[in-house]
Amino acid sequence: IYFSILFTLNIHAQSFEGEIVFEIEHIFHDSSLNNNRLPNSLSCIISGEYSKIKQFTSLGNQSIIKDTIINQSTLLLKFGDDEIAIILENNKDTNEVVQINYSDEYIKILNYECQKAIVNSYNKLTEKNSTSIVYFTSKISSAYSNNFENLRGFPLFYEINSDNITSIYKVIKIDSSIINPKEFEINKEIKTFTFSEFKKLMNQ
Numbered sequence: 001i002y003f004s005i006l007f008t009l010n011i012h013a014q015s016f017e018g019e020i021v022f023e024i025e026h027i028f029h030d031s032s033l034n035n036n037r038l039p040n041s042l043s044c045i046i047s048g049e050y051s052k053i054k055q056f057t058s059l060g061n062q063s064i065i066k067d068t069i070i071n072q073s074t075l076l077l078k079f080g081d082d083e084i085a086i087i088l089e090n091n092k093d094t095n096e097v098v099q100i101n102y103s104d105e106y107i108k109i110l111n112y113e114c115q116k117a118i119v120n121s122y123n124k125l126t127e128k129n130s131t132s133i134v135y136f137t138s139k140i141s142s143a144y145s146n147n148f149e150n151l152r153g154f155p156l157f158y159e160i161n162s163d164n165i166t167s168i169y170k171v172i173k174i175d176s177s178i179i180n181p182k183e184f185e186i187n188k189e190i191k192t193f194t195f196s197e198f199k200k201l202m203n204q
Contacts, residue, residue, distance in 0.1 A: 016140045018176040020044045020156070027166040042169065044144065047179035051144035064088070065184050068143040074186060085192040097122045098150060109156045110174050112137040119148060130162040 022042040039055035049069045055062050060079040066072070073088040103116040114135035121130045136142070140154035148155050156171040186192075193201065 016154075016176065017047045017179055018045075018174065019179075020046070020140075020154075020171060021173040021175075022169045023172050025168045025170075027168070029164050029166075038167075044146075045179055045183055046140070046144050047181070047183070050184040052184055053146045064146060065186065066144070066146075068141075076186070076190075083187075083190050084198075085186055085190045086198045087192065087194050089195050097124065100150060102152070107135055109135060109137070109171060112139060112156060112174070114156050115153070117151060119151070128163060130160060132158055132160045134158040 020043070022044075024038070024040050024042060026038050037057055039057045041056050043054045045052040045054070049067060051066045051068065053064045053066070060077070062078065063076040065074045065076065075086040075088055077084050077086070099120045101118045101120075103118070105116040107114055107116070114137050117134045117136060119132040119134055121132070122128070132148070134148060134151065134155045135157040136148070136151050136153040136155045138153035142149055142151040142154055145151070145154055147158070147160075155169070156174075158169050160167045160169075
């Protein structure tokens, strides 16, 4: 309870309500791997303890609704008229080793002062490395982000470099506005699975 109170106070200290929109560019080191199925834009809607991350692809749309207080995320997948919900397990991946190095370099992104950080990730299971260049603002909590939750703020630009691909996320709009609470509601009629149930379903 004590941790939840402190976390809530921190969220409100970095108060932001509105929508942050990114454009995404994917650079394939091997062009034959490009199937045009990766998201080309991303929207992050923030209000109170909630965030909703929406990604748009050629195959359909997906959203992640996150409750930062109870640390629970729900993935909504929509293909045409069909929609399902998957409750994600937000357990820390013990195979993932993350090291963050903060730089003294700052830049302005849409009137937000952003500090540079280099994030190195190594997965002990897959033995794969990835390096990310991030510019983040301390004015918005990293708890709302789907990536870099251990960062000191919310990323407004990041470049993720892995073995076969470089993905660049660049913010193009920050709209401070009041968000309708219904934005974070999940239709109770949608078929809902736990992540384990969904994996079993996909393996059938």
